[in-house]
Amino acid sequence: MDITLSVDRRTLLKLGISTGVLASVPLAGCTVALSTRDFLLEFVSNSDMPVDSDSTGVLSSESFEKLASLCDYVARSWQLPTELDAYLGQLETDLQLKCRERPAYLTEYENAVRLVDRVRSELASDDQSWTSLLFAEIPAEDLASTRIGRARRFVFSETIAHQIPISGAFRSFGLVNYRGYFGGPYSSAASYRRGAV
Amino acid sequence: MKSIIVVGSGVAGAVLARQLLANGDVQITMFEAGPDFPPGNRRIWLDLLVGNDRIYEPFVDDPREENEYFGLRGSRLFMTGGTTNHWGGLTPRFKPEDFELRSRTGYGVDWPIDYDDLAPYYAQAEILLGVTGDSDNDDPPRYGARYPFPATAFTLGDRVVIDALESHGISYGHMSIARAGNRCITTGTCDYCPVNARYTALFDLAQLQIEYGDKLTLRTESPVTRILMDGKNRTRGVEFLDLRTGAPGSMEAEAVIVCAGTFESCKLLLASTSEDWPVGIGNDSDHVGRHLIGHPVFFAAGVRPGNPDKIASELGFDSLISRHFDSPEYQHKGKMWFSGSAGMTTSLEEQIISNVSRPEMNASLTSELMVSLGGEMEQFESPENRVTLGRGTTRHGLPMTDIHVGVHEINLQTRQEHVQTFVEILKTAGCREDSIETGALNPDGAHASATCRMSRSDANGVVDPNLRVHGTDNLYVCSNAVFPSIAAANPTLTLAALAVRLGEYLV
Ligand SMILES: Cc1cc2nc3c(=O)[nH]c(=O)nc-3n(C[C@H](O)[C@H](O)[C@H](O)COP(=O)(O)OP(=O)(O)OC[C@H]3O[C@@H](n4cnc5c(N)ncnc54)[C@H](O)[C@@H]3O)c2cc1C
Ligand code: SF4
Numbered sequence: 001m002d003i004t005l006s007v008d009r010r011t012l013l014k015l016g017i018s019t020g021v022l023a024s025v026p027l028a029g030c031t032v033a034l035s036t037r038d039f040l041l042e043f044v045s046n047s048d049m050p051v052d053s054d055s056t057g058v059l060s061s062e063s064f065e066k067l068a069s070l071c072d073y074v075a076r077s078w079q080l081p082t083e084l085d086a087y088l089g090q091l092e093t094d095l096q097l098k099c100r101e102r103p104a105y106l107t108e109y110e111n112a113v114r115l116v117d118r119v120r121s122e123l124a125s126d127d128q129s130w131t132s133l134l135f136a137e138i139p140a141e142d143l144a145s146t147r148i149g150r151a152r153r154f155v156f157s158e159t160i161a162h163q164i165p166i167s168g169a170f171r172s173f174g175l176v177n178y179r180g181y182f183g184g185p186y187s188s189a190a191s192y193r194r195g196a197v
Numbered sequence: 198m199k200s201i202i203v204v205g206s207g208v209a210g211a212v213l214a215r216q217l218l219a220n221g222d223v224q225i226t227m228f229e230a231g232p233d234f235p236p237g238n239r240r241i242w243l244d245l246l247v248g249n250d251r252i253y254e255p256f257v258d259d260p261r262e263e264n265e266y267f268g269l270r271g272s273r274l275f276m277t278g279g280t281t282n283h284w285g286g287l288t289p290r291f292k293p294e295d296f297e298l299r300s301r302t303g304y305g306v307d308w309p310i311d312y313d314d315l316a317p318y319y320a321q322a323e324i325l326l327g328v329t330g331d332s333d334n335d336d337p338p339r340y341g342a343r344y345p346f347p348a349t350a351f352t353l354g355d356r357v358v359i360d361a362l363e364s365h366g367i368s369y370g371h372m373s374i375a376r377a378g379n380r381c382i383t384t385g386t387c388d389y390c391p392v393n394a395r396y397t398a399l400f401d402l403a404q405l406q407i408e409y410g411d412k413l414t415l416r417t418e419s420p421v422t423r424i425l426m427d428g429k430n431r432t433r434g435v436e437f438l439d440l441r442t443g444a445p446g447s448m449e450a451e452a453v454i455v456c457a458g459t460f461e462s463c464k465l466l467l468a469s470t471s472e473d474w475p476v477g478i479g480n481d482s483d484h485v486g487r488h489l490i491g492h493p494v495f496f497a498a499g500v501r502p503g504n505p506d507k508i509a510s511e512l513g514f515d516s517l518i519s520r521h522f523d524s525p526e527y528q529h530k531g532k533m534w535f536s537g538s539a540g541m542t543t544s545l546e547e548q549i550i551s552n553v554s555r556p557e558m559n560a561s562l563t564s565e566l567m568v569s570l571g572g573e574m575e576q577f578e579s580p581e582n583r584v585t586l587g588r589g590t591t592r593h594g595l596p597m598t599d600i601h602v603g604v605h606e607i608n609l610q611t612r613q614e615h616v617q618t619f620v621e622i623l624k625t626a627g628c629r630e631d632s633i634e635t636g637a638l639n640p641d642g643a644h645a646s647a648t649c650r651m652s653r654s655d656a657n658g659v660v661d662p663n664l665r666v667h668g669t670d671n672l673y674v675c676s677n678a679v680f681p682s683i684a685a686a687n688p689t690l691t692l693a694a695l696a697v698r699l700g701e702y703l704v
Contacts, residue, residue: 076557078554137514156550161248161550174562175509179384181385183382185382186349186381186512195354
């Protein structure tokens, strides 16, 4: 038996993601096997800390590539700059840092990669897979504590929150500076837009 | 060489230590209840950047310390550098009238020193904290002192607020703010600055340890539990607890300076009872712990249709201030300052995570603008507002805190007037009336003051104008606790100025 995954705003809000502006879902719903749904909904933890946060280590380059493909998906889907090589180097450095130091994210990242693999194996494209992983509405009592809920919070959302400032993607909206971007000296006219007085 | 114990490693302790080490032959031991923390660490910065609000969780009060008024949890921090690790860095000076509250309004008390006494120390504190500001703005008077760094230019978003202020004839200026202007790279993550530009006592102390080596010893996870006295007048040192081993210890010194914040400074005096001081040191006239005051805050935000310039919050910290209502005319009602700016209603990453499409993101960026204002006002003191020792011990090895709020004399009517002023400004800025939301909060522990207030005689307070505890020779308090009144402005520049002044007095 198959189920259809679609997107729900409340589900996202329950994960701690707030938004004032939300449009309807522009992407088509995708279909995965029920066994995959069960896998996504397996309970992991309800802790605010990454699971196994004492298990430090190195994220394999294969795993990094899989997680990094999220940035490519986001860049293409939101028409952000797609030349990501320099940014992905920084992302890898930063994710490795979060695996090497406590609280370590290594287990959360590896769990997320398993999930990416599982959903990708059932869907036709990377894009469909990421659409489902990020936005699918999956009715569940305590989604935040499940594999998918934790991956959304600790891995996918955090990666997007890293990508927008550090890659400079915000500039494609016409902005000059953004929270998290090293905009330059505060006294330099180039570092942010001024309001003439 | 003079041996000095400093209790607490916040801005008061750090600024004082710098003054003492720079100008005197001293050996300082600084006790800090909380643990150490690394400044300018990329991992910690990354955690903050992606919305992880746990970075200071180990250092806040435990949940038992929550209160409706003067809530402690999340206001102060127990760690090297203390509360400046998450402060805003806003550094307005108090104004001349703030030192004369009683004479001018009949509320509270006057300070036993005046603005002119403190003016030269304000200027020094601005240099030590790396303050950016407008040196040509003489309200309050600067007597020619220049800020070490020029003011932050107004943002595009500030302009929206400024236009509305000008229509109302409300004066405004540049926010003075403690971030080393030669290092700040406008990252906007000032709760943990990646380059140590925003002032923290954490970074200041790290620099001091490099500059002065073993003349400054920092003992972290070592809460001081008691001040030891030799007879009534002389302190000989402190008792402390080593939280790593659980072992108690003691240390002697020629002077003890309590820089433990408004709540812990008075609690340490209260806990240090003896035959000579049966209700706590300096407490013969029952002022220790009383007169607790803070800043009620209020805010308003509204949405304006149309944002052709795609205004967004590009700077991430305040660059605009209005002290129009922070003036002698409003003093009898409760003066206030406020800041404001304009930006997007939701961040870009939140919109992406919520699956808002790019065309819709573009449309929302140009179709509306959120304008927000926030301010804080002076609270008048009441002796009923009081801190006492609670039962049990906190996770940082300190006694629990009991806070009693009796007559709570916030001038509620004035607060409402101030909020209404915000609403009018927002309407003038073009915000839809039905979009405007307002709110007000009781004072919390952030700017709490006055529990060891300064006075000429021990009948009216706890420390003298040189911050020495009345009735003692060599015991001092340096904290917002010594403020007799709180003014409308944020307290920390005034605290730093008092620390510079005390340092000069002691060596
Ligand atoms: C969120 C927030 C934002 C703020 N923003 C601003 C702002 O923009 N501008 C402004 O002017 N002010 C601001 N403040 C207030 C400012 O942070 C305080 O005025 C200032 O930090 C007080 O410094 P302090 O050194 O007196 O105390 P603290 O910084 O609290 O330091 C006291 C230290 O003493 C230690 N300690 C306590 N008891 C003991 C003991 N018994 N033994 C050993 N150690 C002990 C504590 O662990 C702590 O580290 C803000 C406060 C908060 C909470
Ligand atoms: S804006 Fe300046 S002070 Fe704030 S975090 Fe960035 S560099 Fe540090």
